[in-house]
Structure formats: structure tokens, C-alpha cells
Amino acid sequence: MKRREIIKQLGVVPVAGSLMASQSMLGGTLGSVTGPLMTKSSKGPSIYESLGIDTIINCRGTFTILGGSTERPEVIEAIEAASGYFVQYDELAEGIGRRLAEITKADWGMVSAGCAAGMKHVTAACVTGGNPEKLIRIPHIDDFEKNEVIIPRSSRNYYDHAIRNIGVKVITVNSAEEMREAINPRTAMIYIMTGDDNETGKPLSLEVISEIAKPKNIPILADAAAEDLSIPCVHLERGATVVAYSGGKAICGPQCAGLLLGDKDLLMAAWQASSPHHGPGRDNKVGKEEMLGMLAAVEAWTTRDHDKEWQTWLGWxxxxxxxxxxxxxxxxxxxxxxxxxxxxxRLILKWDPDKLNITGEEVAEIVARTKPRIAIGGGSRGDSSAITITPSQMRPGNAKVVADRLYEILSQEREPISDEMVSPSEDISGHWEADVKYFTSNSTHKFFLEQDGNWISGTHTSENGSQDMIGMIEGDEVVLRSSFRIPGNGISFWFTGKISNGELSGSVFLGEYLTAKFAAKKVSYRQNRKKLNVPGGPPLAT
Incomplete structure (x- = not known):
């Protein structure tokens, strides 16, 4: 296997020829703070620069970790108009719910502190039925009449943690028949993430799910977080009870707001489970500013020139x-x-990496870590390498900056990257015990490794699972990678460090979960070379 191929599998981009993950990936320090926080009187990125933080040109889309979407001017105006006045929140929710119903043709509407919070509130509503005595007992719901949620396997995802936060038992099904068998008196709700697997005509389409659930009065929550808003809502028409949207994605509302549309009674119970009311949703506080900003975004959706926006994106x-x-x-x-x-x-730009002597992953890493910082997609497509540009969150003037920067990188003459690798300084085959130091705790992990030249394979036993591990060693530099997976969640581990005299130490890159440090030692087994006698029958004494 070529050096570049194994690096691609590891997911660590060799910036400037180094096998070590970049300092910024491992939680490097920010730029220097230049003074007090800048106020709105300073236009542009000054408010971030005053904290030593770079702004990023977003060619990736509505990812929360980049800030979602850019709020519409109408949203900012509504937020500013709402600030400085006081209202009773239940009255505000009533007025907004009624207005959202008028605009969207849904039975009712509600604004939550993000889409995931809305999913949590709807789950609480389905479990409690709006009974506050039950609400304040969440998540201790084992004796509730309703405490199970059915989710098709194709809909299991990171965001269904919001549902699990209520304390429900999740029943995962693979087919319509399994769903019918899973439904019982304790079924509180069915959850789906909208997408190809539940489109009309599929074996477990929303229509099929509705035919199963509606006769038994089981609500269906459809998670359409990143979708365009359809009026009337296509998922409600197909049988969903409530549909949840993110405010900070296509709708371009407040990043910390979510939109719920659907059955009024169920949404009133969801509002009861939401802040400002005490209970499991108090920690998902949505402010009056976000509530009115979200309403303004929905109103603006109906008047936006979507065709013009599309043509602008194509132009960029x-x-x-x-x-x-x-x-x-x-x-x-x-x-x-x-x-x-x-x-x-989306714009995909492809090339032969052996001709330009650089990969899409490497280009994406360079522009992510150097100024002007740009977020793009990078990957491989067959024998080609590629970068991907998603224009929906670009701003006027960004296209020229992006084009010039990418041209500068891709037009450079480069020497072919050699597949020759530095010989390993040690053989790391064997059983290792690693002390992983998180922010406020330590955890013992185990590596069972086999080494073939520069390549490493084996098993990684973490605190809650055992998973395959791959890696490489050049000189004394070691990179190991594994992925821990459970339904709906996962964690990737990148161990990068140096080995010396049977000891390996360095950093752990945990993706969205930031970083940790580790130190590992090879386990030596005590030799006990006695002949083993196998019993010839059952014991005569116990």
C-alpha cells in the first residue's frame, strides 16, 4: 500500500511532510488578544479579531461548528426590536404559534432553542402527555405508561441523543413488519430523520409509517433540520405529527433557534416542557429575541427571491x-x-494527484489552517482527488478570494511525493496499556498491535468498547486511529506521538470532542513455561 493511501485511511493530513497532526488540530493556542471586545460600531470581523480569532470563509455549508447560516437582515432587525422590552413568555409563545400557523398552513408552530432542543421537548410531550407531575420526574420514567420510542435503523444519528436525553428506551427497527411488532402500549413516539430511506415509495416511507402509527394514535416526529421550508409542509401532508427544523440552516434564522410545526395539542405540551417552565427543558432556554427572530426568518422565507439566490450561487x-x-x-x-x-x-474540482502532486485532503487542510482561512471539502473520487465548494453561505466578494487562494496552491510546481518511508526506530508489536488523560479524568486503554514494516494493525480497547485499529510508524513518530461506534453516536480516536525505549506518548485528537493526552507502555508478560495437563474428565471435587 502506498504511503499516501495509508495516510488517507488514517485521516491525518501530512502537512509539510509531517506525520503529526497539526497543532491547531490538537488544540493549539489562539492568536493574541488585541484589546477589549469590539462593539457593533466596528464593522466586519473586528469583534472576533479582538479575541485573537480568525474568521473563516464558509464554502462548506450550514455546519453548526462554523456558525450555521448567516442571519437574514429581517432577523437581525427583529432581534434588535425585541431587545429592551419585557413580555410574558407564554403569551409570546401563543402569539408566535398562531402567526406561524397562519404563515405555514400548519396547525400550530413553536420556537425552541435549536432543532435538537425541539426534538427533546416533543419527546417529553409524548412521554408525559402534558402532565406536569410526570414532567418533573424525567428522566426517571421506567414506570411511565409511555416510555419507548421507535426509530428506523436508517434514521439513527448523532442528533437522536436529544430524544434519549428524556430517558426513553429506543427500539430500533429495520422494516415495516418489525415496526408493527415493536409497537406496544408503552410506545410513546416514532422518530425519523427525513431522507431517501423514508421517501414516498420506499418500504419504510413516511406514508407507510403513518399507516402503521395513526390507527394506534402514536405521534410521528420528523427531523427535517437541514431542509428548505416547504409551505404547506410536505412531511405533515405525508403523515408526520410534528416536523422539526433548524433555525440556523436553510431558513437563515437565529443559529440558536429551532422551528416546530404540527399538531397544536402536542406542541402545547412541548412548550410546557420547554423553558421558561421548570423541568427537563429548562436548560434549553430560548429568548424572546430568538423567538421573534425565528418568526421573522419564516416570514422572510415567503418573500425571499430563492431563484435569484440560486443564480448568485451558480455565479460564484x-x-x-x-x-x-x-x-x-x-x-x-x-x-x-x-x-x-x-x-x-456544489462545485467539485477534480484532478490526478500524481500529476499535481497534492491531494484534495491536503488542499483542504492548508486553506483551513492558513490565512485567509477557508472551509472546503476535500477527498478522493476513484483515482482522482477533489475539493468541493458549497456556495450557500458564501458572502459577496468571497468567490474571488477563494479562487485566488486555491489557484495559488494548485498552480505551484511540486516535486512528486516519494512513497519511501523512514524505517521504524522500534517494533511496537504487542500489548500496550495507555493512560489517556482527559480534561478532568483519566482512562485506561489497551492496544494489541501487529507491525509489518511501517504499517500497524490491531485492536484498540477503550473504556466502553473494542474496535479495529490501524496506523503507521516512521522513525519514532507513530500515528494510530480507531473508531468507537454505538447506534446514534461515535467517537474517532487519532493517537499521535513518539516512541522511545518501549514508551509511547503524545496527543489524542478526538474530532469534535477536542483533545486529550496519552502515555503508553508495552506490557511484559511473566514467563511461566510449565507443562499444562488437561483434565481427563469431570472434577471429583468442587
Whole structure:
């Protein structure tokens, strides 16, 4: 296997030829703080720069970790108008719910502190039926009449943790027949994440689920977080009871707001489970500013020139493509969305990595860590390498900056990257015990490794699971990777460190869960070379 292939599998980009993850990936320090926080009187990125933080040109889309989407001017105006006045929140929720119903043609509407919070509140409503005596007992719900939620396997995802937070038992099903068998008097709700697997005509489509659930009065919660808003809501028409949207994605409302549309009684019970009311939802506080900002975003959705926005995105993509295709070997491809989810065109720029001597992953890492910082997708497509530009959250003027920066990188003459590797300084085959130091605790992990030249394979036993591990060693530098997975969640571990005299130490990159440190030692087994006698029959004494 080529050096670059194993690095691609490891997911660690070798910036400047180093096998070690970049300092910024491992929680490096920010730039220096330049003074007090800048106020709104300073236009542009000054408020972030005053904290030593770089702004990023977003060519990736509505990812929360980048800030979601840019709020519409109408949203900012509504937030500012709401600030400085006091209202009774139940009265505000009533007025907003009624207005959302008028706009969207749904039975009712509610604003939550993000889509996941809304999913949590709806789950609480389904479990309690709006009974506050039950509400204040969450998550201790084992003796509740309703305490189970059914989720199709194709809908299990990181965000269903919001549902599990209520304390429900999740029943995962693979087919309509399994769903019918799973339904029982304790079934509180069925949850789906909208997408291809539950589209009309599929074996477990929303229509099929509705036919199963509605006769038994089981609510269906449809998670459409990243979708365009449809009026009337297509998922409600297909049988969902409540549909949840993110405020900070396609709708371009407040990043910390969510939108719930559907059955009024169920949404009133969900509002009861939400802040400002005490109970399991008090920790998901939504302010009057976000509530009115979300309403303003929905109102603006009905008047936005969506065709003009689309043409603007295509124009930015064309500007970038026209610049980069001047480089011999780069070919463009435009992909168009098929559904409502993440509905934006995308520009894919492909090339032969052996011709330009750089991969898409490496380009994405360079622009992510150096100024001007740009977030793009990077990966491989067959024998080609590629970068992906998603224009929906780009701002005017970004396209030229992106085109110039990518042209600068991709047009550089580079020497072919050799597949020759530095010989390992040690053989790390064997059983290792690692002390992983998190922010406020330690955990013991075990590695069972086999080494074949520079390549490493084996098993990683973490605190709650055992998973395959792959890696590489060059000189005294070691990179190991594994992924821990459970339904609905997962954690990737990248161990990067140096080995010396049977001891390995360094950093652990945990993806979205930040970083840790580790120190590992090879386990030596005490030799006991006695002949073993196998009993010839059952014991005569116990």
C-alpha cells in the first residue's frame, strides 16, 4: 500500500511532510488578544479579531461548528426590536404559534432553542402527555405508561441523543413488519430523520409509517433540520405529527433557534416542557429575541427571491471554476440536489494527484489552517482527488478570494511525493496499556498491535468498547486511529506521538470532542513455561 493511501485511511493530513497532526488540530493556542471586545460600531470581523480569532470563509455549508447560516437582515432587525422590552413568555409563545400557523398552513408552530432542543421537548410531550407531575420526574420514567420510542435503523444519528436525553428506551427497527411488532402500549413516539430511506415509495416511507402509527394514535416526529421550508409542509401532508427544523440552516434564522410545526395539542405540551417552565427543558432556554427572530426568518422565507439566490450561487461557482480550470488537469463538475435537504448546488474540482502532486485532503487542510482561512471539502473520487465548494453561505466578494487562494496552491510546481518511508526506530508489536488523560479524568486503554514494516494493525480497547485499529510508524513518530461506534453516536480516536525505549506518548485528537493526552507502555508478560495437563474428565471435587 502506498504511503499516501495509508495516510488517507488514517485521516491525518501530512502537512509539510509531517506525520503529526497539526497543532491547531490538537488544540493549539489562539492568536493574541488585541484589546477589549469590539462593539457593533466596528464593522466586519473586528469583534472576533479582538479575541485573537480568525474568521473563516464558509464554502462548506450550514455546519453548526462554523456558525450555521448567516442571519437574514429581517432577523437581525427583529432581534434588535425585541431587545429592551419585557413580555410574558407564554403569551409570546401563543402569539408566535398562531402567526406561524397562519404563515405555514400548519396547525400550530413553536420556537425552541435549536432543532435538537425541539426534538427533546416533543419527546417529553409524548412521554408525559402534558402532565406536569410526570414532567418533573424525567428522566426517571421506567414506570411511565409511555416510555419507548421507535426509530428506523436508517434514521439513527448523532442528533437522536436529544430524544434519549428524556430517558426513553429506543427500539430500533429495520422494516415495516418489525415496526408493527415493536409497537406496544408503552410506545410513546416514532422518530425519523427525513431522507431517501423514508421517501414516498420506499418500504419504510413516511406514508407507510403513518399507516402503521395513526390507527394506534402514536405521534410521528420528523427531523427535517437541514431542509428548505416547504409551505404547506410536505412531511405533515405525508403523515408526520410534528416536523422539526433548524433555525440556523436553510431558513437563515437565529443559529440558536429551532422551528416546530404540527399538531397544536402536542406542541402545547412541548412548550410546557420547554423553558421558561421548570423541568427537563429548562436548560434549553430560548429568548424572546430568538423567538421573534425565528418568526421573522419564516416570514422572510415567503418573500425571499430563492431563484435569484440560486443564480448568485451558480455565479460564484462559475467564478471559481473559471479561474481554477486554467490549471492543466483540473476538471469541474456541478452537482444539483435531489431533495429538500441541504438544497444547494456544489462545485467539485477534480484532478490526478500524481500529476499535481497534492491531494484534495491536503488542499483542504492548508486553506483551513492558513490565512485567509477557508472551509472546503476535500477527498478522493476513484483515482482522482477533489475539493468541493458549497456556495450557500458564501458572502459577496468571497468567490474571488477563494479562487485566488486555491489557484495559488494548485498552480505551484511540486516535486512528486516519494512513497519511501523512514524505517521504524522500534517494533511496537504487542500489548500496550495507555493512560489517556482527559480534561478532568483519566482512562485506561489497551492496544494489541501487529507491525509489518511501517504499517500497524490491531485492536484498540477503550473504556466502553473494542474496535479495529490501524496506523503507521516512521522513525519514532507513530500515528494510530480507531473508531468507537454505538447506534446514534461515535467517537474517532487519532493517537499521535513518539516512541522511545518501549514508551509511547503524545496527543489524542478526538474530532469534535477536542483533545486529550496519552502515555503508553508495552506490557511484559511473566514467563511461566510449565507443562499444562488437561483434565481427563469431570472434577471429583468442587
Amino acid at each position: 461557482m462559475d467564478e471559481i471554476s473559471s479561474k481554477l480550470t486554467k490549471i492543466d488537469g483540473i476538471t469541474p463538475e456541478v452537482t444539483l440536489p435531489k431533495g429538500l435537504n441541504n438544497r444547494t448546488p
